[in-house]
Amino acid sequence: MKKVLMLFACVAFLASCGNGDRGQLVGAKGKRWHPEKPYGMTTVSGGSFIMGKSDDDIAALKNAPTKTVTVRSFYMDETEITNSEYRQFVEWVRDSVVRMRLAILADELGETPGTGGIGEYAFLDQDPDNLTPYEQYMLDNYAGLGETGYEGRKINREIDLIWETEEYPDEYYVEVMDTMYLPQEESYNGQRTMDVSKFEFQYTWMDIQAAARAKKGKRSDFIKRENVKIYPDTTVWIKDFSYSYNEPMHNDYFWHAAYDDYPVVGVSWQQAKAFCAWRTLEHNSYRKEKGQHFVNTYRLPTEAEWEYAARGGIESASYPWGGPYTKNDRGCFMANFKPLRGDYAADQALYTVEAKSFEPNDFNLYNMAGNVSEWVDSSYDPSSYEYSSSMNPNVNDVSNKRKVVRGGSWKDVSYFLQVSSRDYEYADSARSYIGFRTVQDYLGNDLDLNRPPQ
Known part of the structure; x- marks a missing residue:
């Protein structure tokens, strides 16, 4: 028996020496992780900012009172999804x-x-x-x-x-x-x-918010299966505008190469979510073949993340470029919208423009005001700022089908281009003036807070 114990001790000692840890607590080692900025995205360093209307609430909606909030670092698409x-x-x-x-x-x-x-x-x-x-x-x-x-x-x-x-x-x-x-x-x-x-895409996701708050239930109770028809509704160009000739946009806008770099429209909130799930699947399939760590999921930005990114580090500004005007010092419009009480052509665009048009903000993000409004992950509640957290705030009630859209579009007046203006559309609706961009969480915390990328 003594010989067996001594042999076991020797084996354990040799195993410890072979690991190179000298028997000390050094932690289990995973695969080497190198943060990799996804193609076409920019890094938005997390930090605090004053969210909400810092100037006059012209529309008197009272749905965006000022509130200091903090968001974590994330990557964001430089442009709307094209x-x-x-x-x-x-x-x-x-x-x-x-x-x-x-x-x-x-x-x-x-x-x-x-x-x-x-x-x-x-x-x-x-x-x-x-x-x-x-x-x-x-x-x-x-x-x-x-x-x-x-x-x-x-x-x-x-x-x-x-x-x-x-x-x-x-x-x-x-x-x-x-x-x-x-x-x-x-x-x-x-x-x-x-x-x-x-063309139907099927994916599953886990309602972690519900699972965390549930007092009982199996994991499978919170896994949701989605089946989404993913082709854009090209008829929005006709249905959105009565007594208006927009058939060329209906016929050509999505599929013709002339519009490759223009933002996709006619996509519902549900389809935008499906795109995020597919993008995650596609990226991780490649990384699995290479034996690399999986990346975090692509998703829609929260309302707070979107506004923080749109401001580009400029505190209490009206627009992504600061403001309060929509023209620069040369008299040129800074975004694609409906200026001068309906002169669509005054900003050199009738409908949408290419996703990389106009000057980007200080986070290198294009068209955070105008061109197309953008879906975000948050549900619309006029009073959500009053009760949401000040740390990574997000209100996403699955029973609330009204989803927030931000940034204003080519058919909107300047009020909706303001970084603090809120609007909404129903999750199953598609419009000729609503698109989206995606974000991905930054893993770790070694970024310089509140400092735009150089």
Whole structure:
């Protein structure tokens, strides 16, 4: 027995020496973490500011009394999300839907990779020789536990989709692609377009606020599943303006390359949230392949974060550039809005302008006033400033469908361009003058507070 104990002690001693910690409490080491500013974003150093109306409340809404609040550091998109950026999301969802339908039909037909035709798009788990023990276990125990019976199956993203009709590999591929387009009787002018109502993105999220406040309940009780049709509502250009000819914007604004760098519009609050979930998924999928830490989630900014960022470090200013005027010393307008009682062209723009237009504020953020109003994460309550926290304030009541929009737009008068002005729209609504930008939390606290980036 003594020999066994001595052997155990020696092994423990050698293990301790091998770790290089000399038996001391040095902490468990994780992967090396290097803060990485996401592409197209700027760093907003956290700090305190006076939130709310610091000048006259011309509209007498009394919904933004001044209040000193503090926000943590975060990254924010330099511009509003553009049409080309949102189209990347739409095309990813479109391709995923097509691949899933191809894989399902291949599964029903018993086709497998290597057989040619639709079999090349079969679920990857239909080739058991290429499955790891983990993938095989998950397939045996969890696949198919859902509404469709195909949840957990891995689609093949390695092989390119074929879009040219004359190159379709077999009649089964034709059958699947036919389901993605509008019926022939709904086509006109010799063009048959895709049925964008099929572009649906599914994601899950956890209502941590509710979970933290609940006295009982399982984790699964607070996990929410969302199914969102993600194609923008292009008809907003017509529905928002009665007796006005805006068909060219309806026909071309979202998909034409001429508008690639213009802010996306016609996107609801729910669709903006879905975009954030997809952007997180896309970024972390890449980092997983590289064996790197996952990044924090992309999300919509809170109302306080948005106002802090819009001010650009200028305390108690009316506009992102300071103010109180909307023109600079050369007589040029500083933003895209509706000046001079309705002269839309006075600021050199009829509708939206490119997302990187006009001068950025001191945080290097473009169009925090004008161009398009922007969805934020907060729910609208006229009295929310009275009861919200002074540390990272946010009021997001899931039962309140009125969501805050900030910044004013190309069709608004200057009052709504003020950094303290509040407005709202319903979460399921889309408008030709509302877009969004995203933020991501900065992990750590080694930034210089209240100092704009140099």
